[in-house]
Amino acid sequence: MLDANLKGQLKAYLANIRQPIELVASLDDAPKSHELARLLEDIAALAPEMISVLREGDKRSPSFMIRRVGTDIGVRFAGIPMGHEFTSLVLALLQVGGHPSKAAQDLIEQVKGLDGDFHFETYFSLSCQNCPDVVQALNLMSVLNPRVSHVAIDGGLFPDEVAERKVMAVPTIFLNGEPFGQGRMELEQIVAKLDSGAVTRAAEKIATKEPFEVLIVGGGPAGAAAAIYTARKGIRTGVAAERFGGQVLDTMGIENFISVSHTEGPKLAAQLESHVRDYEVDIMNLQRADTLIPAAREGGLHEVVLENGASLKAKTVILSTGARWRQMGVPGEDQYRNKGxxxxxxxxxxxxxxxxxxxxxxxxxxxxxxxxxxxxxxxxxxxxxxxxxxxxxxxxxxxxxxxxxxxxxxxxxxxxxxxxxxxxxxxxxxxxxxxxxxxxxxxxxxxxGLVPNTEWLKDVIGLSPRGEIEVDQRGHTSIPGIFAAGDCTIVPFKQIVIAMGEGSKAGLSAFDYLIRLTPAQEAEAERESIAA
Missing domain, CATH: 3.50.50.60 (FAD/NAD(P)-binding domain)
Incomplete structure (x- = not known):
């Protein structure tokens, strides 16, 4: 199942297992069960002192549970988690084996504090680049909280089940037998849906933040590049993003990113976020902008009101809200979305x-x-x-x-x-x-094609007939102190590398704007900042 190179890499990872685990397999006589059996034996052979293989019946075959020995802590895969899900398998082996997660500590505590019994089932496909985020988030939750369980199901191996439950898009998530969600969801989003007070607490936390020197709205390639460039200039930078990575998260293979012959969207998005976090940038994820209130005077504070009611203020704003898939706009499209x-x-x-x-x-x-x-x-x-x-x-x-x-x-x-x-x-x-x-x-x-995410800016800032933000060669919009970059602007050719360049340019333009404010404008902005 695993070639020599992959075995070598996996063996290095398995050295991080701290507590013994067992791979509990449910198999029949079908070829896929034999394939799964070979995979599990290959894995166990790489760390025999920490991993054992057992046989135990389950309603789905082939399937297997990764279980911490002597406990009920574990996760189950129905199918063979290769392809995009191989990373999910590796993380599950490590986390069930006691290796700590890299998730934020406050988020880990939030998962541990969930009150209720939650049995999740996720249908995925091996070619789906959106599925691993969901599978990995729910697997981690089941390791952290004994009242959470999760089964990740390869829809291609269980077509009758997929048809019976009317699954026509992946990932599709069921909670306690009822539909819970579809599409990419990160750990924060899942927890927010389960924890009714999460949105209120996030809004309260945001409300306490002091005004930024530059606030970037959007966390795709343009927003990430802008954040890196402004942070490197030493100015206080914040990023409010609905989902960090933006549309790149939905991109399969990327083969035209200069100097990188091939990568995949989720991998690039993770690298973007990691690079931004190398600097003192305040990333506020899962935050959707609702209203832009420009400063009353040049050099004053702009305000961005979020969907949760909180607001952020900044001396400059960079709009990098990106774009989304264009819909046909015909009868039946909305009714049958994710149903064909x-x-x-x-x-x-x-x-x-x-x-x-x-x-x-x-x-x-x-x-x-x-x-x-x-x-x-x-x-x-x-x-x-x-x-x-x-x-x-x-x-x-x-x-x-x-x-x-x-x-x-x-x-x-x-x-x-x-x-x-x-x-x-x-x-x-x-x-x-x-x-x-x-x-x-x-x-x-x-x-x-694409449609820009700029509806919330209508009648506030200059937009083209297509709804794209009008910018000059430096990324200036129609409002002093507000800049824009990426797929939400009139700049042609919606490409990742172009968005990064435009984001970098907007970041430098924002810095240039700040250092050219007059002493009187600076003083006024400081008074507004203190008042805010």
Whole structure:
């Protein structure tokens, strides 16, 4: 199961196990059970003095529990956690084995203090880059709190169960048998949903913060770069982010990040956050901005009101709120989101194995999605609004070579159909004949570009007709002391490396603005800061 190189790396990690653990396997005669048995034996052989393998029945096979010897502390995997979930397996081995987590201590105490019995089940796919965060968070919770348990289930190995529970997107989380959440969730988010007082306490904590010299709204590549550049200048920097890493967290393979031939979104996001934390930057995660109140005078304090009611003040603000997947905006889309309408082919594609699906969009992302899905599903229909696709020629040639792909040009999706529980078709209008057609299918993957996260700035700051923040070559917005960078701005070509450069530029511009304030403006700002 494990090659020599991987065994060497894993053996080094397993040396950190402090308490003996047992791998309790539930196996049958299927090939996947034999595969799992070999994996568990490989792991145990790397640390025989600390790891043993046992057999014990469970309702799901193949599955196994990692259990601390002599206790009920443990986590269960139903399936074989390789691919993106191999890291989840390694962390579970270490944490059940007594190796301490790197999570913030106050968050660890919050998990330990949860009152109630919580049995979680998470459905994942091995190709899903969003799933490991959920699996790892819930595994850690089950190690820290004896009243929490967790089973991570590979949906591809248990299709009947997936169909019965109507799982059509991953990760999908059930709590005590009832739906709890879908999509990427970090430990803080899960705990906040369980701890009703968490939001109030976070707002109270934020309310006590003194004004920043620069406040960055958004924690993607642009925001992270801006934070590093301002912190290195020695000015007091804060970052308020809905989720640190931004849309990078939803990105699969990254092969155009200069000097790094290949990486993955979650890995890059973790590296960004780690780099920012090397400096004295106040990171406020899970904070969504609601209102921007510009300073009454130049050099005064700007205010950002958060969704939880708290507010932050700063001499300068850098807006780096990024963008999100654009939706079709047709009847049925909202009703069947995560019930057949999906936005991540890498994550959810395996759930549609052998089924008929559509991809909406003929750009690079849409054509790449169609190519990937064609290897899993029975048929792909690609629907493009324009009379020609915009994807790179090499991608188009590959797409047209596939026998189970149909391309529809000059086609406008008009409605998503379903049976009340899941998608069963879509309608589109042929823009050349004005005729409407119905396509029967089980899944729709929307890949039609991005929309900036700037609705909260409407009528406050200068926006383009597309809703992007208007900036000059230095990142200045229409309001003195407020800057912007990244995918939320008019700067063309929405790329990670460009966002980082624009964030760096905005950080330097904010610093330049601060040092050029007149003594009178500085004095006024100081008085406002004291009053705040």
């Amino acid at each position: 309408v999906a936005y991540c082919p890498h994550c959810d594609g395996p759930l549609f194995k052998g089924k008929r699906v559509a991809v909406i969009g003929g750009g690079n992302s849409g054509v790449e999605a169609a190519i990937d899905l064609a290897g899993l599903v029975s048929h792909v229909t690609l629907i493009e609004f324009d009379s020609q696709m915009r994807a790179d020629a090499v991608l188009q040639r590959k797409l047209y070579s596939l026998p189970n792909v149909t391309v529809l040009l000059s086609a406008l999706t008009t409605e998503v159909h379903g049976d009340g529980e899941k998608v069963n078709g879509l309608s589109y209008r042929d823009r050349t004949t004005d005729e409407t057609h119905l396509v029967e299918l089980e899944g729709i993957f929307v890949q039609i």
